[in-house]
Amino acid sequence: MARAWHRVRQFFGALRPRVTAEERALAYAFLTPELQRLFETMTLRDQAHGIAVLRRVHAEAGDDAALCAAALLHDCGKGDVRTWQRVAFVLLGTAPGLRARIASQEGAGWRRALWRLQEHPALGAALAEEAGAAPDVVRMIREQDSPPGGDRRLALLQAADNA
Numbered sequence: 001m002a003r004a005w006h007r008v009r010q011f012f013g014a015l016r017p018r019v020t021a022e023e024r025a026l027a028y029a030f031l032t033p034e035l036q037r038l039f040e041t042m043t044l045r046d047q048a049h050g051i052a053v054l055r056r057v058h059a060e061a062g063d064d065a066a067l068c069a070a071a072l073l074h075d076c077g078k079g080d081v082r083t084w085q086r087v088a089f090v091l092l093g094t095a096p097g098l099r100a101r102i103a104s105q106e107g108a109g110w111r112r113a114l115w116r117l118q119e120h121p122a123l124g125a126a127l128a129e130e131a132g133a134a135p136d137v138v139r140m141i142r143e144q145d146s147p148p149g150g151d152r153r154l155a156l157l158q159a160a161d162n163a
Contacts, residue, residue: 015083017045027051030068034131038076045083046075056160067153069133070140071160077124077141078116085113121145 019027027050028036039047053071061067092099092114103114116123125142133141140157148155 017043017048019044019047019051023048023051027054027072030054030065030072032132035069035073035128035133038127038131039072042073042076043078043080046078050075053157053160056163057156060156060160061153064153066134066136067140067157069137070144070157073128073133073137074124074141074144074157074161075120076127077120077122079113079123081113081117085110086117089114089117 027039027047031039039050042050050072053074054068057064057067057071088110089099092102099114099118102111103118104111105115106112121142121144125138128141129138136153140154143151143154144157144161146154148158
């Protein structure tokens with residue numbers, strides 16, 4: 001039930017995302033100019049979420065530059081995805097085999113959106129690497145959905161993302 005309530009709050013929060021000048025300045029403090037440009041390509045919804053994740057990891061880990069940059073950019077691989085496509089992706093998560101068959105790099109735009117949501121860790125890692133992110137940032141973005149093992153920083157990123 002807690003997970004369902006989390007998703008309801010997430011949905012309504014996504015309807016009117018905003019990022020203040022203060023929040024943008026906070027984000028930019030952890031990003032090089034190239035990574036700032038990558039951050040700006042993200043939807044406002046994903047920027048706001050990245051800043052929320054940044055605040056959580058920063059409270060736990062302080063000024064860990066790589067962890068803070070990964071927090072801000074972990075969803076940069078999603079691209080422009082509509083709210084209904086995100087909802088469909090989450091709902092199809094109850095049938096991952098079906099979701100994997102529907103999501104496609106080719107075909108209708110909505111199927112490509114589902115594919116980007118499914119593959120966003122790898123896509124985002126490639127974009128971050130191309131923008132000159134440090135290897136640790138690229139790794140944490142790529143592994144954001146993987147078991148953290150003994151990696152405390154990855155565990156912090158995942159906990160902050162799921163909070």
